[in-house]
Amino acid sequence: MTTRTLILLRHSKAETPGDFDDYDRALAPRGVADAEAAGAWLADERLHPDLVICSPAKRTRQTWQNAAIALSSGANPRSAPEVHYEESLYLGRGGEVFDLLRAVSDTIRTVLVVGHNPTMSEVSAVLLPDEQYTGTVVEMRTSGLAVHTGEQPWSRTEPGAMRLTRSHTARG
Numbered sequence: 204m205t206t207r208t209l210i211l212l213r214h215s216k217a218e219t220p221g222d223f224d225d226y227d228r229a230l231a232p233r234g235v236a237d238a239e240a241a242g243a244w245l246a247d248e249r250l251h252p253d254l255v256i257c258s259p260a261k262r263t264r265q266t267w268q269n270a271a272i273a274l275s276s277g278a279n280p281r282s283a284p285e286v287h288y289e290e291s292l293y294l295g296r297g298g299e300v301f302d303l304l305r306a307v308s309d310t311i312r313t314v315l316v317v318g319h320n321p322t323m324s325e326v327s328a329v330l331l332p333d334e335q336y337t338g339t340v341v342e343m344r345t346s347g348l349a350v351h352t353g354e355q356p357w358s359r360t361e362p363g364a365m366r367l368t369r370s371h372t373a374r375g
Contacts, residue, residue: 208313209304209330209351209365210250212241212270213323213343215373217262226293230265236375237346238266242273244373245315250350252284252315256303258292260319266346267317284315292318297326307357314357327351330365346373 215234230238245251251274257267271283291299300316307314316323320343327349328341343349351365 204354205309205312207311207353207355207357207365208250209353209360210245210252210313210315211323211327211343211349211351212266212315212317213320213345213347214258214260214263214266214317215241215269215346217345226260228260228262230262230269233375234262234266234345235269237373238269238375239273240375241266241346241348241371241373242270242276244348244371245270246274246276248350248369250313251281252313253311254307254313255284255286255315255317256292257286257288257317258319259288259290260293263292263317263319264288267315270317292316292322296322297329300326301360304360305358309356309358311357323347323349327367329362331367332363332365335366344372347371348373 215238216231217228218231324341324343330351348371350369352368353365
């Protein structure tokens with residue numbers, strides 16, 4: 204059986220909402236540095252996604268773009284992954300994330316999802332198998348990463364199906 208790896212990344216620190224639409228909020232300077240730190244951590248951990256599923260909001264796109272630059276500059280760089288920008292990640296909840304994961308080809312071993320809270324924290328908590336879930340709330344901070352692994356094909360991604368193997372909050 205093939206081990207599948209799911210990396211959840213909450214977008215980095217964004218600008219304070221102002222007179223513009225929430226969808227168009229850009230990363231704050233600290234957020235840019237934190238996104239780069241997230242990519243460097245992924246490189247150090249040798250976590251190279253084959254597929255990235257990203258919310259199309261400006262701050263999530265910028266989080267991925269800055270993380271990708273740092274990831275490709277790290278040790279053992281690989282070719283750029285395929286990236287899908289999925290509208291359902293912007294306002295969607297955990298069910299939408301599970302639907303997107305179930306549609307991933309089983310030829311893909313590592314998926315990175317870049318999204319928003321509370322969805323990223325909820326998905327990470329719901330993925331935990333019963334023996335790993337302690338009843339505590341999983342709260343991913345900005346630039347937080349949660350790495351889950353499982354043996355099932357992506358089409359069988361469901362609650363309780365993937366162990367949390369690593370977590371990190373990237374700071375630049």
